[in-house]
Amino acid sequence: MSCDAAGVVAALRSAAEVVEAHRDELVTLDREIGDGDHGENLKRGFTAVLSKLDNAGDTPGAVLKVVASTLISTVGGAAGPLYGTAFLRAAAKLGTEPELTASSVVDALAAALEGVVARGKAEVGDKTMVDALTPAVAAARDAAGSSVAEVLRAAADAAGKGAEDTVPLVARKGRASYLGERSAGHMDPGARSTALLLRAFADAAS
Amino acid sequence: MSCDAAGVVAALRSAAEVVEAHRDELVTLDREIGDGDHGENLKRGFTAVLSKLDNAGDTPGAVLKVVASTLISTVGGAAGPLYGTAFLRAAAKLGTEPELTASSVVDALAAALEGVVARGKAEVGDKTMVDALTPAVAAARDAAGSSVAEVLRAAADAAGKGAEDTVPLVARKGRASYLGERSAGHMDPGARSTALLLRAFADAAS
Amino acid sequence: MKKIINDPSTVVTESLRGLAAAHGDILKVRTEPAVVYRADAPASGKVAIVSGGGSGHEPMHGGFVGLGMLDAACPGAVFTSPTPDQVQAAIEHVNGGAGVLLVVKNYTGDVLNFETAAEFAAAEGLDVRTVVIDDDVAVKDSLYTAGRRGVGGTALLEKIVGGAAEGGYSLDECEALARRVIGSVRSMGVALTACTVPHIGEPSFVLEDDEIEIGIGIHGEPGRRRVPHQPAEQLVQTLLEPILDDLPFSSGDRVLLFTNSMGGTPLVELYLAHGIAERLLADRGITVERRLVGPYVTSLEMQGMSLTVLKVDDEMLRWWDAPVRTAALRWGA
């Protein structure tokens, strides 16, 4: 994959495919400890994103900004504003830079995480997407000296692990928190989708 | 059983027991081709009758009149007015006669049938209680020369057969008629309850 | 069976207690025999409109008692017609001296019980008339059946005639208007699931996961035929066509369209179906002048719906629009 706008567009197309393929899995996870719409929400959002990608922009930042506003206006639920903010902050961080670099990707991921935390006020251990994104940012930072592909692979691996680690947790944010102790034993759907998206980006970058 | 008011009261008590015992069966029959309340309706009615029997009257006719008005005011549905009318006409026919005779029972049964037909306008073959009561009256009439017990036994036998014979019929009166052809293959609940009541009376008279 | 009840045999009485508590400004309830009547009954000089039937169809009829609609309703046991005592008590209670109109749905039990009560009332010199509504096109109407059932059209009839009675119509006029409404209204229903009568404890019939029952009545009795489940577009057509063909309704007609839930259908689905029905009527050149959408003539928790179409004229519209103040229908008051 190239690291310019076209490469980002290509990565988003595969992300949309991954969301579509995992729609039912995410619905099932969200049914267990939420309201069952997470997979459908993201699918609706990424389907809308697909229709906007053709003329999305000339820089990675411009493309991600379109993704952000499209997600915000089509996803709804908690995930809509959170993912929307994540992409918006990442886009802002990338600015008008024409090509991604390992270090700009690290910064963009960190900005995304900050945005999610600013909006959602979740901490690590609350059983949310923050539990996937936080270790992803740390791992990305550790890999900052390598390539874009390496950074994303490290982030995806860590996010996957982070998502797995949400299983035993008792949720303290989002809809799953209503369940109290009964939320333990299930993976957080948002952490899972974060891991899936990062994996899709990493695979596209390889 | 005696043939005076006390005997009639005793017969009604066992009729109430029979209704109670067959409540579920009548509910099931009515569920198949009606609305499932026939057993419950009659149970409610005969429970009310039980509570009125202690001072119901000095003659068979007086007792049956109380039964009639109690059924009318507690059963509801199609069966309430129909059975109510049946008992009312029988009571009227018996007048103030202190003891039943074979021939007065025949006349009372015939009057009951006439009442049901006058109210419900059903003909033989319409798959209603008339299909049990009509052969019962004919059989009772044939046995008029014998005892009260014999008359009732003949009536009960014929009613039982009449009820069985409703199975293949397509209903043309009452709620079962809405089903059209689909009403065939099920016994009419009202015909069945008529047969049960006559059997209870016959058993009590033996 | 999971129901919010204490005991199947006291459901109706206990429910009436709650109804009375909830709507004390509109209605009062008496028991033994059970009657729901207008809080301000009798309305002197006004024709009284009395209806009733088995319980389990709520808000019909108790929820239709009040200014501009019913003077009294007689609730029977669940899905069982009321007894003549109830009707007699209702008549006595609400008779305001201008006569009483009994609105009876065409079921053998309802007809016989109301008939008995009417005979008693007539014997006491009261002017009591009876109209029997039979709007369900799912049932063959012939000499050799109990005739059509009264279903959704009942709500429209009671609103219109109740409005007219409130507006000063005489008993003759009320009766004539009622007969015209009955002659102009047709309905058809479908069940997606069966309902469970409390004293039975099991569903009245069993439908497979992909089966629906067309031509369902409102008493949990099975309908005319089972068909595979179908998209809403087709389902609404399946209900509407026999209705339109029956009266028949034709291009240029003005109608009131009533999209009724059988009780358990979510409003989001009901409005969806209503939208389709509106479009299909428009396609046929039929003008929908008024509409009613909601669970008004129900079968306990049954999922499903019915459509009712009433061919209206200005007189009917006038009394439909007239103020009504009941637990279930309320406008202008």
Added chain:
Amino acid sequence: MKKIINDPSTVVTESLRGLAAAHGDILKVRTEPAVVYRADAPASGKVAIVSGGGSGHEPMHGGFVGLGMLDAACPGAVFTSPTPDQVQAAIEHVNGGAGVLLVVKNYTGDVLNFETAAEFAAAEGLDVRTVVIDDDVAVKDSLYTAGRRGVGGTALLEKIVGGAAEGGYSLDECEALARRVIGSVRSMGVALTACTVPHIGEPSFVLEDDEIEIGIGIHGEPGRRRVPHQPAEQLVQTLLEPILDDLPFSSGDRVLLFTNSMGGTPLVELYLAHGIAERLLADRGITVERRLVGPYVTSLEMQGMSLTVLKVDDEMLRWWDAPVRTAALRWGA
């Protein structure tokens, strides 16, 4: 899954079409983004009240749009909060120059999406305030949860604040009244059955034949605990006690009691439960001043109910009683 729909992805849009067709005198609907707004919007000089949330809770919120209640409602996908665009479009459409109050149920998604829209509106110089209702006592309210959910109390809040806005309250006054209502209202719900979200196609959770779920939310999410099914008497106590203990409500209080169906509960059961709740409150010396009984804040076809108790004062009663003309609530107009 048997539903009266064509396609899970078009349910909300098609349903809105039917809503618009049914109530053209009261409301209008626009799509992309979806907004239900008062037919006469914007009401110039009046504070506009805007709410919204996932679809599937009908009649909330679209059925509450109209004179004396909401100026606009933003319907999201089924059980999914609306997007900021919808809220922005609603604000623009109904802003009558006296400011806009957003009534938001406390769910992370609803709060975030409305918050985003409010930021945009504020950036454009509009006076937009937000109140968040969180009346569900089933949820532990602590720093370490998303806090209580907004459930049945929302309907009461929207009626009272909507009445006040119609009556000329300023934005400050509307906001203050809203906060007082939120501080005085508590709810608790139970599910007898789960509901099925169209795009999922299977029940949100599975309850055994003799199991019920206490502390259910309105999004098909599981509740706090499963218990064996119980008689209505006990069930109503199970719901009422945590409500009363929470505020707390005590002898001498005057309240509005709202007995709400989750959608699939027959009215005969709901009134029965309401009667019990009235009696239990009377036993505690609490006076029920007003009541609302019916399916107003629902979860699709879910069987179950919720109780909401609002401690009222004369100001709240005045605006509760004020005229309202919406698809779902209507009196005095």
